[in-house]
Amino acid sequence: MVLSRALRIFEAFTAEQPRLTLSQLSRRAGLPLTTTHRLVHELAAWGALERDDEGRYRIGLRLWEVAALAPRGLGLREHAMPYLEDLYEATHQNVQLAVLDGTEALYLERLSARGAVGVVSRVGGRLPLHATGVGLALLAHSDPALQERVLAEPLTRFTPQTVTSPRELRRLLAEVRRTGVAISDRLLDPLALSIAAPILTPAGVAAALSVVVPSTESPAPYIPAVLTASRGASRSLGWRPPASPR
Amino acid sequence: MVLSRALRIFEAFTAEQPRLTLSQLSRRAGLPLTTTHRLVHELAAWGALERDDEGRYRIGLRLWEVAALAPRGLGLREHAMPYLEDLYEATHQNVQLAVLDGTEALYLERLSARGAVGVVSRVGGRLPLHATGVGLALLAHSDPALQERVLAEPLTRFTPQTVTSPRELRRLLAEVRRTGVAISDRLLDPLALSIAAPILTPAGVAAALSVVVPSTESPAPYIPAVLTASRGASRSLGWRPPASPR
The missing domain is CATH 3.30.450.40 (GAF domain)
Structure with a gap:
């Protein structure tokens, strides 16, 4: 349940919009803002997401690094x-x-x-x-x-x-x-x-x-x-x- | 908690060992076998992991695809x-x-x-x-x-x-x-x-x-x-x- 929600956050990113605000993420993933906030925080702490200078989130290099092992x-x-x-x-x-x-x-x-x-x-x-x-x-x-x-x-x-x-x-x-x-x-x-x-x-x-x-x-x-x-x-x-x- | 465990499963893969059995994953991630089984199943259903012909798991193309957006x-x-x-x-x-x-x-x-x-x-x-x-x-x-x-x-x-x-x-x-x-x-x-x-x-x-x-x-x-x-x-x-x- 928690995991499937986290995966929905990954799915929110697209080539057209690789940088998203917290509220855009919440809307696209179909999750409450508080849930989104908590998951994004945890994903960012691990490096699966990164926060840019304008406060928007993007897929992080740590995830790319793991995925490079595919x-x-x-x-x-x-x-x-x-x-x-x-x-x-x-x-x-x-x-x-x-x-x-x-x-x-x-x-x-x-x-x-x-x-x-x-x-x-x-x-x-x-x-x-x-x-x-x-x-x-x-x-x-x-x-x-x-x-x-x-x-x-x-x-x-x-x-x-x-x-x-x-x-x-x-x-x-x-x-x-x-x-x-x-x-x-x-x-x-x-x-x-x-x-x-x-x-x-x-x-x-x-x-x-x-x-x-x-x-x-x-x-x-x-x-x-x-x-x-x-x-x-x-x-x-x-x-x-x-x-x-x- | 569930999410951090799933991230530990990602961390278990290395360049030297990009393919792991369920018990190797369980040992490397420091998680009980039943927990590992449940998480791996969910990650594989989404495509973050893939199962090869010999039953070993590897990082999946779907994760690579998301990570390509970094x-x-x-x-x-x-x-x-x-x-x-x-x-x-x-x-x-x-x-x-x-x-x-x-x-x-x-x-x-x-x-x-x-x-x-x-x-x-x-x-x-x-x-x-x-x-x-x-x-x-x-x-x-x-x-x-x-x-x-x-x-x-x-x-x-x-x-x-x-x-x-x-x-x-x-x-x-x-x-x-x-x-x-x-x-x-x-x-x-x-x-x-x-x-x-x-x-x-x-x-x-x-x-x-x-x-x-x-x-x-x-x-x-x-x-x-x-x-x-x-x-x-x-x-x-x-x-x-x-x-x-x-």
Whole structure:
């Protein structure tokens, strides 16, 4: 009960409003002001929250430090990072790393060249699977039950190119599995094209990485680089390519 | 009470042991097994913890996602990242970003070239101020009360080069302020040399960035790059250089 209330305080913070007053926290968490005050005080004493100069609260560094131990978060990032950096150096575009969480892609890392096309994603942010390169790569290689769940949900339209028909999405996922690469050509953003591939482990898909370029570019020159980086990261996690027929 | 117990469960996880069984959690948090079980269950239901295939618990992605909203964590990283990337491309070594937390440097980001010298730091990890480049840059520009606190504590020796005399450290900090750059020449690691500079805001020092190279190299060619990157990151946070005398 007390714990679930404290977790509701965490939930009150958003990327749009990462700093909140006590009364904003109380309202957003749906808790009485006195309860909020007591919980916030205890969380701040531990370092899960911090108070800024204007008396507003924000998520504290101590919580970030604990969360950095999440094996599916920064642990995975550590493994994938050298390959992301190679990809970044080879392309000088946006390079991203995301994992599957629920029915969304959660972004763990992004490297962006200064002049690169603006991207919608944010480290710690989420985007839908059916409209992003990393999302399609994750979905195509995830278990069939999850695929059916996503196909059964309404597929939000973001641009005229977004795939909103389950049938067409099914076809697209089969193509991703066949080619090993997922291309989101303006599916989410009319100005951006994303080329993605899964990071595999012996237990299945762990993450996906992508390069995001302006939609005026051709994806072709990026595909070998994305595949090379994703295979390298997969190998570092114990994955081995299937033996080729002789 | 319940909340402080839940926070003790968070504290049980370490970089060395990011996955723990229920009985390990109970022992490390100093809580009865039944209490641990109940709290872990509630934390896992929310996503603050996750259970792996072998029944061990780990920090969950949902907690990482909330923690990513910490303005002093990934928020600061977002601002500094383009400058870190420029520095990485210019040097192809290890590039790091750290903030001051208590009397330690907490590492927010690291970019490492594949062939770069091994570094002791880890994203989400802490290192002492007096023996690291970022630590010296942070300490030299932090408020005098904190400096006195660090100078009053015993200064741990890591290598024959570590500065363990308060008097010598005071002299080193004055030099860092005078030159704008902090050099840790094998102060922490006999094989590594770190060149660091502070990221300033109108309110004071927010972070520090560094390049870590093999100790056989000269720091000279890296200094202008580190200063340029740190000034760029400082400008993006509203800092302006003091007007030069005419």
